[in-house]
Amino acid sequence: MTAADATLRRGRVGDPFSSPWRRRLPLLPALLFTIAITQLPFLVSIYYSFTNLKDRTQSLLPEPTKFVGIDNYKAIFNDPFFRQAMWTSVKMTVLAVVLSLVFGTLFAILLDRKFFGQGIVRTLLITPFLLMPVVAALIWKQQMFSSLFGILDKVLEFLGLTAVPFISDHPLGSIVTVLVWQWTPFMMLIMLAGLQSQPSDIIEAAGVDGATPFGIFRQLTLPHLRRYLELGALLGSIYIVQAFDAIDQMTGGGPGSTNVPYFVYQESIGGGFRYGSASAYAIVVVIFSIVIATFALRVLSGLLKDEERA
Amino acid sequence: MHEARNGSTPRRVKVLVGVFVAGIVALASLAATAMGGSTAKTISVAIVANPQMQDIASLTPSLFTSKSGIKVKYTILDEGKLREVTTRDVGSGGKAFDVVMIGMYETPQFGTAGLLDDLTAQAKGDKAYNYNDLIPAVRSGLSANGKLYASPFYAESSFVMYRKDVLKSKGLTMPSNPTWSQVATIARKINSPSMAGICLRGKPGWGDLGAAFTTVLNTFGGTWWSSTADGKPAQAQINQPVFKTALDFYAKLVQDAGEKDAANSSFNECLAQYQAGKVAMWYDATVAAGLLEAKDSPVKGKNGYALAPVVKTKASGWLWSWALAIPKSSPDAADAWKYISWATGPSYIKAAGTKTKGGWASIPPGTRLSTYQIPQYKQAAAAFASKTLDAMKAAPINNPGTTKRPGLPGVQYVGIPQFQDVGNRCTQLFSSVIAGSTKDTTALSQCQQIASSAIK
Numbered sequence: 119m120t121a122a123d124a125t126l127r128r129g130r131v132g133d134p135f136s137s138p139w140r141r142r143l144p145l146l147p148a149l150l151f152t153i154a155i156t157q158l159p160f161l162v163s164i165y166y167s168f169t170n171l172k173d174r175t176q177s178l179l180p181e182p183t184k185f186v187g188i189d190n191y192k193a194i195f196n197d198p199f200f201r202q203a204m205w206t207s208v209k210m211t212v213l214a215v216v217l218s219l220v221f222g223t224l225f226a227i228l229l230d231r232k233f234f235g236q237g238i239v240r241t242l243l244i245t246p247f248l249l250m251p252v253v254a255a256l257i258w259k260q261q262m263f264s265s266l267f268g269i270l271d272k273v274l275e276f277l278g279l280t281a282v283p284f285i286s287d288h289p290l291g292s293i294v295t296v297l298v299w300q301w302t303p304f305m306m307l308i309m310l311a312g313l314q315s316q317p318s319d320i321i322e323a324a325g326v327d328g329a330t331p332f333g334i335f336r337q338l339t340l341p342h343l344r345r346y347l348e349l350g351a352l353l354g355s356i357y358i359v360q361a362f363d364a365i366d367q368m369t370g371g372g373p374g375s376t377n378v379p380y381f382v383y384q385e386s387i388g389g390g391f392r393y394g395s396a397s398a399y400a401i402v403v404v405i406f407s408i409v410i411a412t413f414a415l416r417v418l419s420g421l422l423k424d425e426e427r428a
Numbered sequence: 429m430h431e432a433r434n435g436s437t438p439r440r441v442k443v444l445v446g447v448f449v450a451g452i453v454a455l456a457s458l459a460a461t462a463m464g465g466s467t468a469k470t471i472s473v474a475i476v477a478n479p480q481m482q483d484i485a486s487l488t489p490s491l492f493t494s495k496s497g498i499k500v501k502y503t504i505l506d507e508g509k510l511r512e513v514t515t516r517d518v519g520s521g522g523k524a525f526d527v528v529m530i531g532m533y534e535t536p537q538f539g540t541a542g543l544l545d546d547l548t549a550q551a552k553g554d555k556a557y558n559y560n561d562l563i564p565a566v567r568s569g570l571s572a573n574g575k576l577y578a579s580p581f582y583a584e585s586s587f588v589m590y591r592k593d594v595l596k597s598k599g600l601t602m603p604s605n606p607t608w609s610q611v612a613t614i615a616r617k618i619n620s621p622s623m624a625g626i627c628l629r630g631k632p633g634w635g636d637l638g639a640a641f642t643t644v645l646n647t648f649g650g651t652w653w654s655s656t657a658d659g660k661p662a663q664a665q666i667n668q669p670v671f672k673t674a675l676d677f678y679a680k681l682v683q684d685a686g687e688k689d690a691a692n693s694s695f696n697e698c699l700a701q702y703q704a705g706k707v708a709m710w711y712d713a714t715v716a717a718g719l720l721e722a723k724d725s726p727v728k729g730k731n732g733y734a735l736a737p738v739v740k741t742k743a744s745g746w747l748w749s750w751a752l753a754i755p756k757s758s759p760d761a762a763d764a765w766k767y768i769s770w771a772t773g774p775s776y777i778k779a780a781g782t783k784t785k786g787g788w789a790s791i792p793p794g795t796r797l798s799t800y801q802i803p804q805y806k807q808a809a810a811a812f813a814s815k816t817l818d819a820m821k822a823a824p825i826n827n828p829g830t831t832k833r834p835g836l837p838g839v840q841y842v843g844i845p846q847f848q849d850v851g852n853r854c855t856q857l858f859s860s861v862i863a864g865s866t867k868d869t870t871a872l873s874q875c876q877q878i879a880s881s882a883i884k
Binding site: 199264265285370371384390 | 631632633634690697849862863864866
């Protein structure tokens with residue numbers, strides 16, 4: 119049968135419908151569909167980014183869409199609000215990732231031992247990650263941070279302290295709190311996998327040699343967890359940099375809480391309706407993301423290679 | 429074996445596919461016939477989700493469809509979604525709706541852009557509708573160049589609500605037409621740790637903080653943009669000293685004597701605080717009075733009402749209306765008008781008074797002079813009806829400030845498309861000034877930048 123196939127292939131050299139192509143043919147519709155719904159819009163966005171396209175209601179002003187060259191791109195690098203949004207994005211992502219990693223590791227260590235009700239505790243700890251982000255943001259806004267109905271301020275008042283308008287006074291802190299609350303379980307799961315893959319004989323040997331529990335953690339567990347920490351930080355950053363729901367629900371933007379995705383939203387469908395310049399912002403963000411993602415993926419594949427060697 | 433399978437499968441598949449396609453075509457044509465039978469007498473209406481609109485949706489079958497034979501299919505959306513859907517549908521000439529509910533901000537803009545049917549002739553010709561009964565300020569807010577583009581379903585102005593008992597206990601009285609400095613003095617005097625002096629909106633958004641603050645800005649003599657001779661925005665005016673005076677006054681008053689967590693408070697939050705007895709005064713929409721005087725309100729009967737405070741202008745109250753309009757693309761404009769004439773006509777208001785759960789106090793207010801002559805309504809809304817009507821009549825819809833400005837008619841907003849974005853982003857900055865985390869000068873210079881680049 120192999121011989122017959124080979125003859126068939128040799129017989130139709132140069133024919134685009136020869137056997138390999140015939141095998142791929144059923145995949146082509148899916149490929150074309152994917153290109154049509156992902157790459158064509160991207161090309162159109164690139165085109166838009168060189169025009170001053172506005173929404174119909176915006177262009178009620180006598181100003182037809184026209185080609186403006188690289189004006190939109192020049193404007194980006196002079197826009198203090200975009201720089202502010204970038205800086206907010208960096209702060210928000212770094213804070214949320216680092217804190218959720220710290221808490222995730224702590225909870226993972228607690229869960230990595232047998233105790234009564236472990237299953238229930240684990241389920242409860244994972245729950246925040248299963249909640250829809252909008253719901254999480256609303257719960258925190260109304261039930262925790264609100265100075266009218268919020269639990270936090272009720273507790274502060276009960277203790278005789280002055281109530282704090284959390285979201286008004288600390289917009290970034292409030293949003294980071296919600297993000298950390300949501301992402302800690304994710305980090306915890308990764309760390310738990312790391313802890314459970316640690317060989318127990320080494321730890322026993324260290325115990326026999328008289329190492330303290332803290333010493334064991336610092337000298338053995340932490341180095342073992344390093345690549346899990348890196349993986350958690352990487353995946354966490356990829357997701358948290360896109361944070362939108364919490365900002366939209368809790369502060370509706372503003373200094374200290376408008377990050378890059380929210381900024382582009384405001385520029386386009388969020389009221390700005392300047393699709394031309396919003397496209398330019400989006401494309402700059404895509405370029406940044408590709409650069410960062412390339413590095414990140416290299417790190418990730420490096421981690422996986424280490425894993426294979428280990 | 430290989431060949432044999434190849435030979436038979438396609439034939440079987442072809443037959444199956446053929447049967448499948450025939451079935452779908454048959455079903456689709458059946459469905460089309462069925463739909464064709466009913467579309468002649470069904471209209472689609474998009475409305476905003478608030479209590480008065482929900483009332484009318486539930487009363488439509490018994491009061492309208494039974495008489496006219498026209499079925500009404502409602503799409504009920506919250507304010508933001510409705511604005512998105514109607515802007516898209518009306519703006520692109522979509523045929524999804526025969527009637528859309530739009531605000532006073534959009535109406536003149538959509539109207540002059542040729543996206544809405546001119547209702548003037550139908551409104552004047554329809555006796556039952558009674559065009560001259562519409563409150564003049566509301567009518568002119570929904571018109572452009574003398575043409576009425578939407579019919580008001582509900583309308584409101586803004587005024588000051590205050591606790592009579594609290595003011596009395598401190599020996600203070602509220603003038604019926606106060607100035608902002610009088611209101612600020614009273615607010616600071618009655619402010620205490622357990623009860624704030626005044627609730628003012630501080631939440632970002634052109635319709636939240638933007639609305640309340642712009643009425644203050646207007647009466648201080650400021651404006652967002654100056655105007656060219658033909659009424660277009662000329663230059664951003666946020667860097668003018670008077671804008672800073674108005675912002676500082678507003679922010680300082682909220683910081684000294686305002687509600688807690690101001691940067692997060694708008695209509696609903698202030699309503700909750702006022703009803704819980706945590707604030708003694710509140711400057712907001714007239715429609716709030718109906719809620720403060722409702723049967724189950726803890727502050728019922730304790731409130732006084734005064735016109736919107738002024739500084740340099742005679743009146744400063746805002747004007748807002750949710751109104752029904754017919755998009756140019758509506759497939760059934762004649763039936764659409766029949767519906768609008770019923771829903772926004774005087775007879776529906778009377779029917780709503782007896783047929784809705786909330787009773788007379790919760791009928792759609794602020795649209796018609798005749799509403800304020802209905803004896804049952806005057807009785808149910810005795811505490812606030814006449815002050816509401818005064819506020820509606822006084823609203824300076826065509827001349828809200830002291831200088832020439834673009835985007836008229838409009839009090840608490842500038843009726844140009846860019847205002848939505850500029851208002852949203854600037855009020856984010858102003859809100860953080862109120863919270864004390866941004867300096868007023870920084871916020872103003874950034875806002876000036878936003879407002880100038882928006883009109884380029």
